[in-house]
Each structure stands twice: as C-alpha cells, then as structure tokens.
Amino acid sequence: MIAECLFKKYLADNKISGWKVGSAGIIAKKNYIDPKTIESLKRLGIKRIGHRQRKLTKNMLGMYDVIVVMDETHRDFIRSELNYRNVLLFNELAINKHSSIWDIDEVKDFETDRKAVEKKIERTVKYIYREIPALFKNISERYYLFSDLVNGVISHRNGFPFIALYETKNTVAFMSIDIPSKEDGNILVIPKERYVDLAEIPTDVLNELAYSVQKIGKAISINHGGYNILLNNGTSAGQYIFHTHFHIIPRNYNDGIKIEEWNHKNISVSKFIKLNNRLLEQISRAR
Numbered sequence: 390m391i392a393e394c395l396f397k398k399y400l401a402d403n404k405i406s407g408w409k410v411g412s413a414g415i416i417a418k419k420n421y422i423d424p425k426t427i428e429s430l431k432r433l434g435i436k437r438i439g440h441r442q443r444k445l446t447k448n449m450l451g452m453y454d455v456i457v458v459m460d461e462t463h464r465d466f467i468r469s470e471l472n473y474r475n476v477l478l479f480n481e482l483a484i485n486k487h488s489s490i491w492d493i494d495e496v497k498d499f500e501t502d503r504k505a506v507e508k509k510i511e512r513t514v515k516y517i518y519r520e521i522p523a524l525f526k527n528i529s530e531r532y533y534l535f536s537d538l539v540n541g542v543i544s545h546r547n548g549f550p551f552i553a554l555y556e557t558k559n560t561v562a563f564m565s566i567d568i569p570s571k572e573d574g575n576i577l578v579i580p581k582e583r584y585v586d587l588a589e590i591p592t593d594v595l596n597e598l599a600y601s602v603q604k605i606g607k608a609i610s611i612n613h614g615g616y617n618i619l620l621n622n623g624t625s626a627g628q629y630i631f632h633t634h635f636h637i638i639p640r641n642y643n644d645g646i647k648i649e650e651w652n653h654k655n656i657s658v659s660k661f662i663k664l665n666n667r668l669l670e671q672i673s674r675a676r
Contacts, residue, residue, distance in 0.1 A: 391517055396525070429510060554605070562605050564576055574639045
C-alpha cells in the first residue's frame with residue numbers, strides 16, 4: 390500500500406500519464422492502517438490515502454504488465470500458489486539487489502515494542518519514497534524500452550538512431566548499441582508485441598522470429614565465419630530487458646568473444662540417464 394501511494398504521487402508530481410497502479414496482499418485480512426504509516430505519508434504530501442484492501446488473485450495478476458513485490462515470501466507465494474513466474478522484488482528493480490523490504494514483523498518484539506515499530510515504518514516509507522524514481526526509470530527501460538524504440542517514441546541512448554534491419558508482420562530486427570569490441574554487430578530480433586517469456590509467444594509469431602533469425606544469420610555469414618544466437622530467458626539466465634529478444638552476434642575465428650563458459654562436471658552414465666528421464670517427463674507435462 391505504501392509503494393502504491395508513493396508511486397502514484399511520483400506520477401502525479403511529474404505529470405506522467407498512462408500508468409495504472411494498484412496493490413494487493415497475499416493474505417489481506419481486514420485491518421486498520423497504522424497511524425504511523427498515515428503520518429509518514431502525510432509528511433511526504435499524501436493527504437488522502439483512499440486505500441482499498443484486497444486479496445491478490447491470479448486474474449488480478451493478468452491485469453498488470455509489471456508485478457513488484459516487497460519481499461521474497463511474496464514472490465515465492467505468487468510463483469508457487471498462483472503459478473505466475475514474472476515477479477520481481479522492489480529492490481531488484483530499484484537498486485539491482487536481490488534483497489527484501491520486510492514488514493514490521495522484522496522488528497523483534499513487534500507486538501510490544503511500539504517505538505521500534507514506528508521507527509521501522511518511518512524508515513520504510515522514507516526508503517521507498519527515495520527509490521521510487523529509480524524504480525520508475527528501470528521499469529520504463531526493462532519493460533518498455535524495445536516497444537518504445539519500435540513505436541518511434543524514443544531513440545537509442547546518446548542519439549543513436551533506431552534502424553529496422555528486417556521486418557515482418559510481427560517481428561523486427563535492429564542493431565543494439567552494445568557491440569562486442571572485436572566484432573561489428575549485435576543484432577536483436579524481437580516480436581513487436583512484448584512477451585516476457587519465450588513460452589508466452591504464439592506459434593505463428595515464433596515461426597516469424599525463427600525465419601527472421603535465419604535470414605539475418607545468412608546475411609552475417611557473407612562476411613563472417615559464423616554467428617552465435619543467444620536468448621536470455623528469465624532473470625536467473627541474465628535476462629535484463631523483459632521483452633523476449635534473440636541476440637545474433639557475428640563471429641570470426643580467434644575473435645576473443647566468450648559467449649558462455651562453465652566448468653564441466655564428471656557424471657556417471659546412470660546420472661546422465663536419470664537427468665534425461667526427468668527432462669523427458671517435464672517436457673511431456675509442459676503446456
């Protein structure tokens with residue numbers, strides 16, 4: 390609720406329109422808003438809270454592009470109980486740290502130590518208020534950058550133009566400005582509509598993406614020995630922009646580019662078969 394109020398204030402103060410902001414709880418028992426919370430928000434200029442308490446549902450998740458949670462227990466609940474994967478911590482988006490903002494139950498003896506609770510509330514409100522501008526900036530970039538480029542809303546950083554290299558009905562390919570030092574390209578191929586996860590993309594759009602990747606690859610091969618195709622799917626795999634995109638990186642022998650390195654572990658035949666059987670089961674159950 391605090392984050393919702395402060396995000397709305399930031400939008401209003403900066404005359405930013407077109408954003409819908411809401412909040413919900415995973416338990417949402419009927420309860421009063423702590424007077425210290427009201428006082429802390431009023432000091433920041435929020436005179437009317439008008440908060441409507443509601444419990445989070447899966448249907449509600451589908452109404453928003455970006456789901457931000459305060460702590461890991463909220464994220465884990467949404468993933469396990471509501472089967473929704475695209476959830477990020479506030480601090481992941483605001484300060485690029487995998488850490489939680491805990492509620493007052495972080496305070497030892499929070500049921501009896503009122504002074505400590507009030508300090509915690511005031512500290513939390515001030516922290517969220519301070520980091521909202523960074524949160525907004527990073528949400529705008531990580532969720533909407535590619536859509537804004539394609540729609541002509543913005544250009545690349547530092548005045549670099551957006552140039553469509555190849556386009557189909559549902560996809561577009563363009564050059565990233567983040568180019569490896571020893572090569573001359575890093576081409577991105579994206580669906581025009583934003584899909585966070587590869588699994589969300591409809592088959593017809595996926596077919597167009599594959600065709601576009603193939604066509605760009607053929608063009609690269611004219612002047613290069615080969616190319617890498619890279620997709621980071623999910624934050625654990627290094628996904629930063631939440632708009633599915635393939636990287637096509639031109640390669641030549643001994644160019645010094647290291648796409649991926651990992652240490653190989655020794656594995657027995659039985660463990661190898663076990664891993665395959667587990668994957669076969671997962672694939673058969675996947676929808």
